[in-house]
Amino acid sequence: MTAARTRTGRPPLTEERKAEIRLEIARAAVGLFVAQGVTATTGEQIGQAVGVSARTVWRYFPSKESCVRPLFSAGIEMIAESLRNWRTGAPLERILDGSFPADPDPAHDTVGALVRLTRTEPALRAVWLQTYDEAEPAFARALAERAGLPADDLRPVIQAAMFNAALRAAVEHHAWHTVDAAPDATATRAELEAALRTALEVAARGIA
Template structure:
């Protein structure tokens, strides 16, 4: 379990991220300064810059949160069950959490703002070795094996595409639940499992 100091640091980073998204949505990314984000949170600019190198990177905790949940769920994936069945079962048992509207707003912003897009892609790039290690342990292979790396990249891409599809399709539905994200995720994983039909 993380120490109290680590939990406080994580809570502050999430608070900074939420305020950054709120300000970005209200006045645009270019119209928002790091100083405004710090002021909205009630911290000094110096404290903000200790946690994040750029104003755009302030949103990374929110973007990483969904990936962290997905990776955590995959750690409980039974060896005898295939991925699509596992996700469908998780959906039926209500184990997929609802997505916070602020995260959906942020994911939508990553499609139009290049700097936020870079942070979104960085979050997925950071998740890639974790997914590769998980698949390697499951298959008894090495995380450096090309086949494992391709499968991890495919899974990672499906997670990203499902998140973006969900954010786009449910932009006007603040009550969208875990069932809708599960539907998007299953559709993306089915497409991935079909391979390349070209």
């Protein structure tokens, strides 16, 4: 009778820990991109900033530009949940009220600088647009669920496209019109929330 084999080595990472590592890599990549540019940044530098090897970076992301995706996509499910819970008769422009954390995240300013980089970095622009492209079906499902419509109904698909475009336009407008050295995080976030409300108000009115 042979003895049972025991597993050696480190235990496998949990999905939660993998998500944390992806976010750590994303933040490190953003900081380097903003500080020295995308071209000058290497996978080795991103890994060193996090304390992992370049091989680990490439295990999680196919390219250095794609490292920023977790920051771009962080709010998708939160927004979809807001759409599902949107009360009948409530103004669309107030749908995100209360969704932002009470304390401003200093990382948001860095993300704003990253969005500004998408104007001149085609690979980053592609990641940015792909994030919104993937968010749209999630928003359509949430709107269909809220209205009790089939998932393939055209109406929530159109509504989601308008909603998604309004969000992207607001974030880009805010980022491109905000200086790098913002006076304080609270003021910056208030300006972003105001831009989002304006964009959603215009989307709700439609084209006259």
